[in-house]
Amino acid sequence: MRLDGTESSAICSFPDHFIYSGGASHGHEIRKSLENLFRATLRDILYAERKILKALPKMARAAEAEDLKAGFKKHRDETEVHVERLEQVFELLGKRAQGKTCPGIDGILEEGEEIMDEFKGAPALDAGLISAAQAVEHYEITRYGTLKRWAEELGMKDAVTLLDQTLQEEAVTDEALTAIADASANDRAKKAA
Numbered sequence: 001m002r003l004d005g006t007e008s009s010a011i012c013s014f015p016d017h018f019i020y021s022g023g024a025s026h027g028h029e030i031r032k033s034l035e036n037l038f039r040a041t042l043r044d045i046l047y048a049e050r051k052i053l054k055a056l057p058k059m060a061r062a063a064e065a066e067d068l069k070a071g072f073k074k075h076r077d078e079t080e081v082h083v084e085r086l087e088q089v090f091e092l093l094g095k096r097a098q099g100k101t102c103p104g105i106d107g108i109l110e111e112g113e114e115i116m117d118e119f120k121g122a123p124a125l126d127a128g129l130i131s132a133a134q135a136v137e138h139y140e141i142t143r144y145g146t147l148k149r150w151a152e153e154l155g156m157k158d159a160v161t162l163l164d165q166t167l168q169e170e171a172v173t174d175e176a177l178t179a180i181a182d183a184s185a186n187d188r189a190k191k192a193a
């Protein structure tokens with residue numbers, strides 16, 4: 001639901017009663033609201049990670065350059081651990097690890113599929129795959145950054161550690177993708193097919 005009560009396809013999985021509704025005497029409500037928001041966002045990123053886990057082997061198969069293929073495979077293995085860490089955070093909350101459809105990541109991954117189709121066999125394919133993968137990483141970085149901050153606010157130290165580990169890995173992956181683009185993929189993309 002949107003704040004105005006209409007259905008939203010752009011905002012994923014936020015509960016309709018998270019809005020802060022009081023002054024300083026409403027500390028309990030603030031906490032409850034933040035916990036709800038935290039859990040809703042966890043469900044969003046759990047759905048996203050599971051989708052990414054399925055998409056990465058396809059991207060590894062599609063990539064031309066060996067270093068990019070290897071990078072996607074490595075990140076696929078890391079993503080398996082990302083899912084496990086999220087399951088652990090749900091455990092800390094005493095909740096079942098259940099994802100919720102996120103149209104945001106669905107759209108980003110769809111664009112990646114389009115690039116794979118449209119640039120198949122073209123010199124620009126790898127540069128396009130890198131751009132798609134970086135859109136995914138940036139989505140994850142914003143989610144994990146927020147979740148880590150909220151876990152700190154909620155005093156969930158173990159969750160902070162778990163979320164931060166994943167956040168660091170997403171950032172390293174993003175940098176590795178930039179390095180591959182700079183070293184080879186962008187130059188190759190400039191060549192005529």
Ligand SMILES: [Fe+2]
Binds near residue numbers: 078079082170
């Ligand atoms: Fe991830």
